Amino acid sequence: MAWPYFDPEYENLNIRINPPRVSVDNSSCKDCTLVKVDSMNKPGILLEVVQILTDLDLIITKAYISSDGGWFMDVFHVTDQNRKKVTDSKTIEQIEKALGPKGQAADWMKSWPGKRVGVHSVGDQTAVELIAWDRPGLLSEIFSVLADLHFNITAAEVWTHNRRIACILYVNDNTNNPVVDDHSRLSALEDQLKNILGGTHDDEQIGRTIFSMGSTHIDRRLHQMLFAVRDYEGDAAMNDTELPSLRPKISVEHCKEKGYSVVTVKSKDRPKLMFDIVCTLTDMQYVVFHATVSSDGPYASQEYFIRHMDGCTLETEGEKDRVIKCLEAAIRRRASEDLSLELCGKDRVGLLSEMTRVLRENGLSVIRAGASTVGENATNVFYVRDASGNPVDMRIIEALRKEVGLTMMLNVKKAPVATRTKAPHEAKGLSKASFFFGGLLDKFLS
Known part of the structure; x- marks a missing residue:
């Protein structure tokens, strides 16, 4: 029996017809740069985008993600390592190239001479x-x-x-x-x-x-x-010198109206925090459909609406507990x-x-x-x-x-001296969001 011919390029057809659109906006916000990404949705795309921004040494201060259905829409508020707007034309060009229609992250990063060896793979070693x-x-x-x-x-x-x-x-x-x-x-x-x-x-x-x-x-x-x-x-006990208030606050709840599990993370802010969380959720086979990320002073609040790749939410206490433990470990591996x-x-x-x-x-x-x-x-x-x-x-x-x-x-x-004044869950503006922000994203994209 002869099988019909299948063009291996067919699955990339939608991406070629509807290539990603990337814009870098320095006029809408006085203290950060907005990076907006519109693209066909595909598995792992959120991690790919966050990874690229992180590898460009950008700090993500806020983010609004929506990928419910066939389209992926992201808005990232980013700064450079000095917490300033991204104004360097070469860096802006690199953002647009890496996230745009011709962006091939792996090949592009290898050819970037200014990037320190060790963040990315080295082909001849x-x-x-x-x-x-x-x-x-x-x-x-x-x-x-x-x-x-x-x-x-x-x-x-x-x-x-x-x-x-x-x-x-x-x-x-x-x-x-x-x-x-x-x-x-x-x-x-x-x-x-x-x-x-x-x-x-x-x-x-x-x-x-x-x-x-x-x-x-x-x-x-x-x-x-x-x-x-x-x-x-x-026994993943805290350091003896670590304040209990600095331990991440992680919870998993069920959003019955939309059929998602809602993962909320409140912790001390640091570079690459969003990457570590998204990386862990992705490797645990969870899909992020919507998310919001914000930081307030030394603390950060992140909320993810997720389902497992098979479409199921986290129903049992054992599943929820495992996600909480894995996310806490991911945060603490790099925290110092x-x-x-x-x-x-x-x-x-x-x-x-x-x-x-x-x-x-x-x-x-x-x-x-x-x-x-x-x-x-x-x-x-x-x-x-x-x-x-x-x-x-x-x-x-x-x-x-x-x-x-x-x-x-x-x-x-020296690491900055921590204070006991405010725990992550007590910091201003970090109370748990009770709304579904899919509609809010439209305002940032308009």
Whole structure:
């Protein structure tokens, strides 16, 4: 029996007939830039748009989303990292290009020379993914193994949460910087990493190494790795120094009139907060039909009207509880009230091994880290705390500055001191919205 011919381009026909429309508006709001996106709806489109804006180092202060039916309409209020309007013509052009009809995010980001390595995949290098139970000194041991085997780390991102550690490292050969495709060298690396990562037969997800030549978005992949080892379960207690009022307030309710589950998140605001929430909902197979996001001073309120991909809402208490735990974990993986140390200098093989060894010897524990190289220059950022969980003694930082100051420039940034005046649910303007804002979106699009 002969099957009829099916044109593989057919499913893209609607997009070609009705290409996305993107506008960047700097006149409607005095303190932020409005980015409006109208497009045919497709699975994962909200995450794609939020990811692009986040990767452009834009801060989303407000957002109004509607994608009920075949059309997707978004309005984002964004600023640059200095909380100013986006006025740079090159950045505006990049927004329009990435989100517009010819936007191919992956190819476009690879060709963007100004973007720091480490936020996006690096095509000519080997990605090494590590997941393990965390312990003091583990990160230093990982970097030491790579240095001993003459692997050059060009980019790295490390997250820790609830006693787990997830790393994505981009490596190449330190001799003439080719991609590493020697299976014997990779096997030797894997064996040595397995020895220090640990793991048991009862928990195969913890303590493993994966090599990949493919492309991945680092932040999303780190979320997926920690989600896979269920870091949202168990004792995810707050830091001893963390105020209870700073813990995210998350609730799930049912909107009978519209047939949605309504997820409300109120928390301390920070960059990439919306990305982390949308990424988690998407990877949990939930579809966002409508959403509103706003920030008021140091706090943010986000509301999502969702259904599962099969069309069902969250009916049981177990489903609701799992979503709440997963979203809280996603928020806390990147949140940091810790001291950050930025070390800049000339790149060399073994640099990360040396830096993490120095931090460990000075009694500092790395909570999160990012490393990147541009040409011969390396920038390494470490979020640290005292090994006992106490605030870092600044005398240690001064001693550290003297120790590394001859070869690296050290910038120290303290997290702002939190106050007990207002909890997220008490902040002005963050009361739960009781209206359905689909109609409100039309006002922003008109």
